[in-house]
Amino acid sequence: MATAVLRTVAEVKAWVAGLRREGRRLALVPTMGYLHEGHLSLMREGRSRADVVATSIFVNPTQFGPREDLSRYPRDLEGDVAKCASAGVDVVFAPEDPKAMYPPGYQTYVEVTDVSQGLCGDRRPGHFRGVATIVTQLLCLFRPEVALFGEKDYQQLQVIKALNRDLHLGADIIGMPTVREPDGLAMSSRNAYLSPEERKRALSLSRGLKAAQALLREGTREAGVLVGAVRRELEAAGLREDYVELVDAERLKPLALVEPGQSARLLVAAFSGTTRLIDNMPLAG
Numbered sequence: 001m002a003t004a005v006l007r008t009v010a011e012v013k014a015w016v017a018g019l020r021r022e023g024r025r026l027a028l029v030p031t032m033g034y035l036h037e038g039h040l041s042l043m044r045e046g047r048s049r050a051d052v053v054a055t056s057i058f059v060n061p062t063q064f065g066p067r068e069d070l071s072r073y074p075r076d077l078e079g080d081v082a083k084c085a086s087a088g089v090d091v092v093f094a095p096e097d098p099k100a101m102y103p104p105g106y107q108t109y110v111e112v113t114d115v116s117q118g119l120c121g122d123r124r125p126g127h128f129r130g131v132a133t134i135v136t137q138l139l140c141l142f143r144p145e146v147a148l149f150g151e152k153d154y155q156q157l158q159v160i161k162a163l164n165r166d167l168h169l170g171a172d173i174i175g176m177p178t179v180r181e182p183d184g185l186a187m188s189s190r191n192a193y194l195s196p197e198e199r200k201r202a203l204s205l206s207r208g209l210k211a212a213q214a215l216l217r218e219g220t221r222e223a224g225v226l227v228g229a230v231r232r233e234l235e236a237a238g239l240r241e242d243y244v245e246l247v248d249a250e251r252l253k254p255l256a257l258v259e260p261g262q263s264a265r266l267l268v269a270a271f272s273g274t275t276r277l278i279d280n281m282p283l284a285g
């Protein structure tokens with residue numbers, strides 16, 4: 001079956017109304033496009049959990065800071081629709097204009113307080129307010145039974161779980177493991193910005209996280225040592241650190257130690273050249 005492309009909110013409302021009449025279960029995969037295997041893994045999982053899969057492709061302006069890459073963010077709608085079709089997506093919602101989501105007079109923003117703080121929340125002021133606002137809009141518009149997001153954006157996933165719970169939006173929020181290139185680099189649309197040299201140096205993020213996991217397996221529990229393992233790799237590769245932090249896996253509060261039985265997460269953000277990359281891995285005590 002061909003993948004339909006919807007360009008307006010009115011078209012989405014009409015499509016969702018039809019779905020409700022037929023009583024079919026919907027999975028939603030929100031994205032900013034320039035799709036890769038990470039995105040496709042979410043769509044395939046959606047396919048297995050629902051009758052119908054919808055993907056949104058929207059470079060959401062409210063989550064970009066004034067000095068960030070909104071205008072040069074990579075775009076390829078035609079290629080993306082073909083990839084969605086290959087992953088079994090029924091409908092792509094690609095708003096024709098940012099005004100489709102933020103029309104004149106728009107004035108409603110969603111702020112998730114606790115888990116938006118620290119990490120990317122501190123380094124990208126306003127970012128999670130923009131993410132929470134557009135994701136709330138999409139969940140209200142589509143009212144999916146299931147919505148899928150990647151663990152690569154780990155703090156974002158916790159923000160979305162919180163808003164879905166607190167605002168009674170009723171979706172089952174599924175977090176999916178990070179899909180990596182064979183050499184360990186987390187797939188990301190922004191990898192397209194990297195020169196071959198910068199890409200090679202970017203491997204230090206996953207290498208550092210894996211080194212920390214190995215240290216924990218050998219019995220090292222102190223945050224300073226685990227964080228230090230990541231920093232060493234970043235420094236050796238000449239990357240500029242934005243942050244490296246050990247936090248508890250749900251509330252994202254800093255930890256001094258991984259206690260036995262505890263679910264912790266080690267998160268890193270760093271610049272390879274001018275490109276800011278993020279990655280994270282679980283550390284189970």
Ligand SMILES: Nc1ncnc2c1ncn2[C@@H]1O[C@H](COP(=O)(O)OP(=O)(O)OP(=O)(O)O)[C@@H](O)[C@H]1O
Pocket residue numbers: 030031032033037038039041042148149150151152153176177178179180186187188189190191
């Ligand atoms: N490597 C990956 N594995 C699994 N999910 C991913 C991966 N990369 C992105 N996702 C998820 O896909 C969804 C859409 O993300 P987005 O379109 O921002 O892609 P991205 O590659 O993370 O882009 P960017 O480079 O801007 O961070 C999010 O839920 C995100 O967590």
Ligand SMILES: CC(C)(CO)[C@@H](O)C(=O)[O-]
Pocket residue numbers: 030031032033058060063131134135153156
């Ligand atoms: C969730 C999202 C689609 C909201 O714009 C975006 O932040 C992303 O692609 O991760």
Ligand code: BAL
Pocket residue numbers: 063153156
């Ligand atoms: N992948 C999360 C969206 C962003 O960085 O703006």
